[in-house]
Amino acid sequence: GNSVTQMEGPVTLSEEAFLTINCTYTATGYPSLFWYVQYPGEGLQLLLKATKADDKGSNKGFEATYRKETTSFHLEKGSVQVSDSAVYFCALSDLFSGGYNKLIFGAGTRLAVHP
Amino acid sequence: DAGVIQSPRHEVTEMGQEVTLRCKPISGHNSLFWYRQTMMRGLELLIYFNNNVPIDDSGMPEDRFSAKMPNASFSTLKIQPSEPRDSAVYFCASSKILAGELYEQYFGPGTRLTVT
Numbered sequence: 275g276n277s278v279t280q281m282e283g284p285v286t287l288s289e290e291a292f293l294t295i296n297c298t299y300t301a302t303g304y305p306s307l308f309w310y311v312q313y314p315g316e317g318l319q320l321l322l323k324a325t326k327a328d329d330k331g332s333n334k335g336f337e338a339t340y341r342k343e344t345t346s347f348h349l350e351k352g353s354v355q356v357s358d359s360a361v362y363f364c365a366l367s368d369l370f371s372g373g374y375n376k377l378i379f380g381a382g383t384r385l386a387v388h389p
Numbered sequence: 390d391a392g393v394i395q396s397p398r399h400e401v402t403e404m405g406q407e408v409t410l411r412c413k414p415i416s417g418h419n420s421l422f423w424y425r426q427t428m429m430r431g432l433e434l435l436i437y438f439n440n441n442v443p444i445d446d447s448g449m450p451e452d453r454f455s456a457k458m459p460n461a462s463f464s465t466l467k468i469q470p471s472e473p474r475d476s477a478v479y480f481c482a483s484s485k486i487l488a489g490e491l492y493e494q495y496f497g498p499g500t501r502l503t504v505t
Binding site: 315316317318319320323363374375376377379380381382 | 393420431432439444480482484486494496498499
């Protein structure tokens, strides 16, 4: 079945440091891939997405590239800010295997950025 | 648009009581999802509705849980009787799905349920 594995947290960084959060997936079809962010006390928000191999999603300085050969979708940001502190979820959705846009989430990675 | 609206935001109840969580999806969306988030199990999909019809309820834990969507603008998730292990944050999300196209799911702020 479909699954998502992401690196365990917490990830603790100083402001302006480089961020990488690893995400790998297993899928039987051709999934779309997502990163969602959850700020404290809030619901999840879509951060970026990629719908096919080699696509790069980007938003708010975050980027992730859909790598089919390594089944990965790692999240990166060149210079993090304190306001980026949140929990980040990698997810996949495969319309063709599930028949609808069911999201399969990873466990989440907590990021803490210190001044 | 106001986004997905959930109520209440917090609910504390005693074991054995009935709990009803409410959700108003974004206007124009035809898909609705209920999720549960716990530290131990992460985010779990409980049930998915499309055009007010339950399509996938394989994630509903047991018969104590039930969900309804009487119209396009309202859904409920009911737990009866509630147990301490039901304590979690429950999220509602809505989306639109048309002709096999993939659209974003928009999440509500969640209801934090504590069962004592």
